[in-house]
Amino acid sequence: MLTLQYLREQSQEAKDRLSKKNPKHAETVDAVLSIDEESRKAKGEMERNQSEANLLAKKIGELMKSGDKTGAEELKAQTAILKENGKSFEEKSKQLDQELFDLLVTLPNVPHESVPVGQTAEENINVYQNGTIPELGENALPHWELIKKYDLIDFELGAKITGAGFPVYKGKGARIQRAMINFFLDQAIAAGYQEVMPPLLVNADSGFGTGQLPDKEGQMYHSTVDDLYLIPTAEVPITNIYRDVILKEEELPIKNVGYTPCFRREAGAWGAHVRGLNRLHQFDKVEIVQIAHPDQSYALLDEMVIHVKGLLEKLELPYRILHLCGGDMSFSSALTYDFETYSAAQGRWLEVSSTSNFENFQANRLKCRFKNKEGKNQLVHTLNGSALALPRILATLLENNQTPEGIRIPAALVPYCGFDIIN
RNA sequence: GGAGAGAUGGGUGAGAGGCUGAAACCACCGGUUUGCUAAACCGACGUAGGUAGUAAUAUCUACCGCGGGUUCGAAUCCCGCUCUCUCCGCCA
Numbered sequence: 457m458l459t460l461q462y463l464r465e466q467s468q469e470a471k472d473r474l475s476k477k478n479p480k481h482a483e484t485v486d487a488v489l490s491i492d493e494e495s496r497k498a499k500g501e502m503e504r505n506q507s508e509a510n511l512l513a514k515k516i517g518e519l520m521k522s523g524d525k526t527g528a529e530e531l532k533a534q535t536a537i538l539k540e541n542g543k544s545f546e547e548k549s550k551q552l553d554q555e556l557f558d559l560l561v562t563l564p565n566v567p568h569e570s571v572p573v574g575q576t577a578e579e580n581i582n583v584y585q586n587g588t589i590p591e592l593g594e595n596a597l598p599h600w601e602l603i604k605k606y607d608l609i610d611f612e613l614g615a616k617i618t619g620a621g622f623p624v625y626k627g628k629g630a631r632i633q634r635a636m637i638n639f640f641l642d643q644a645i646a647a648g649y650q651e652v653m654p655p656l657l658v659n660a661d662s663g664f665g666t667g668q669l670p671d672k673e674g675q676m677y678h679s680t681v682d683d684l685y686l687i688p689t690a691e692v693p694i695t696n697i698y699r700d701v702i703l704k705e706e707e708l709p710i711k712n713v714g715y716t717p718c719f720r721r722e723a724g725a726w727g728a729h730v731r732g733l734n735r736l737h738q739f740d741k742v743e744i745v746q747i748a749h750p751d752q753s754y755a756l757l758d759e760m761v762i763h764v765k766g767l768l769e770k771l772e773l774p775y776r777i778l779h780l781c782g783g784d785m786s787f788s789s790a791l792t793y794d795f796e797t798y799s800a801a802q803g804r805w806l807e808v809s810s811t812s813n814f815e816n817f818q819a820n821r822l823k824c825r826f827k828n829k830e831g832k833n834q835l836v837h838t839l840n841g842s843a844l845a846l847p848r849i850l851a852t853l854l855e856n857n858q859t860p861e862g863i864r865i866p867a868a869l870v871p872y873c874g875f876d877i878i879n
Numbered sequence: 880g881g882a883g884a885g886a887u888g889g890g891u892g893a894g895a896g897g898c899u900g901a902a903a904c905c906a907c908c909g910g911u912u913u914g915c916u917a918a919a920c921c922g923a924c925g926u927a928g929g930u931a932g933u934a935a936u937a938u939c940u941a942c943c944g945c946g947g948g949u950u951c952g953a954a955u956c957c958c959g960c961u962c963u964c965u966c967c968g969c970c971a
């Protein structure tokens with residue numbers, strides 16, 4: 457959620473930048489500002505009224521104590537009208553606040569000035585590419601065929617137990633999952649992240665804190681009996697650790713890493729290109745999260761990018777980094793880099809990480825602040841990135857590393873797997 | 880699941896309709912003292928929002944788990960909810 461202060465003080469800049477995401481937002485900004493003004497006026501009236509009532513109540517108290525009952529009764533009569541007015545002022549103010557809030561939550565984060573102009577994925581800018589794309593030849597199999605051939609994952613079995621998109625990993629398929637999780641966690645810990653293992657279900661407050669609610673409710677599994685949501689990413693519980701927290705400046709940056717399964721309904725997203733591991737309802741991901749000083753957040757974003765690059769290079773996978781254009785960015789993000797690996801048998805780039813700076817957009821909802829040098833509470837910046845999401849890494853790894861003898865495991869993973877080939 | 884107790888500022892903890900935005904103690908911060916450290920003493924010390932001012936600041940409003948209610952006036956009384964603790968039951 458954008459801060460009112462920013463919209464008031466930099467309304468033109470906000471409008472210009474929001475137009476990169478969608479030109480319609482400029483109108484919303486104007487509407488927000490006009491309601492804000494109205495709301496402040498209403499609050500002023502309400503507070504003056506309340507101030508008068510408080511004063512009278514005090515006087516009545518004094519009269520009662522000195523035994524002047526009739527004087528007290530006279531003043532009491534005067535409070536009736538104030539009370540009546542107070543009610544209507546309060547109602548009006550509440551209504552305006554609600555309107556303001558309802559509009560404010562529809563505004564996405566303001567894109568960073570470097571964000572490319574564009575509406576679709578085609579307009580993202582390829583800022584980096586590394587690794588060699590293997591020549592697989594005629595008989596190369598897509599990962600869903602390889603999975604069958606080597607009996608690594610059973611999609612039908614998962615469909616029987618739960619439904620489509622809930623795979624059952626078996627044998628070396630299960631072991632390589634566990635290996636990747638441990639590898640990714642160890643790499644993050646070595647880079648200075650503290651591991652956390654958060655709950656997999658969250659309440660509505662947490663969903664709001666990171667921006668899943670109220671808008672993207674349909675993307676999460678919802679247990680209505682207890683009003684809890686299955687997490688779509690570890691970002692939600694981990695970032696919400698810092699909800700309603702005032703940190704010390706010297707505690708920043710906070711770096712957390714966590715492995716969790718992620719649950720996504722992916723409503724409406726099913727269609728072409730979702731075979732095999734390309735899109736699942738449940739998948740595993742290691743997520744890195746940072747709570748940062750605003751002055752440092754972009755330097756830390758670069759650091760996160762370097763971390764993710766390191767992982768992909770250790771896995772020996774060809775990848776590229778996209779600087780997302782305004783129209784392709786998520787609601788909460790100010791700047792996002794997507795990492796894609798090239799899955800050679802499918803001949804496609806697959807998104808395996810999304811690494812973003814949210815600036816104070818999430819922090820404003822979370823009320824996560826730090827006490828700055830002037831002793832004032834200031835919103836932190838939040839960042840997060842996948843490091844990494846497993847299924848498409850596995851898909852790429854299987855496809856790119858297939859040989860007549862079997863699937864070669866990259867050296868970095870061998871100690872974690874306990875085997876160096878799947879055959 | 881049943882019974883009981885509780886939730887107050889960074890922490891401990893008083894307050895039981897008006898003198899309480901909240902005692903006291905501890906921590907933190909600033910200062911005095913000091914060879915250094917410590918101690919002692921003095922002072923400041925919650926959050927959010929509005930208004931005035933370039934600003935330091937002043938002033939108003941709200942907040943004692945959350946949401947309602949009673950009252951001229953609520954941390955304090957009443958109702959609902961959430962959470963914590965203790966005992967019993969069940970249980971990986």
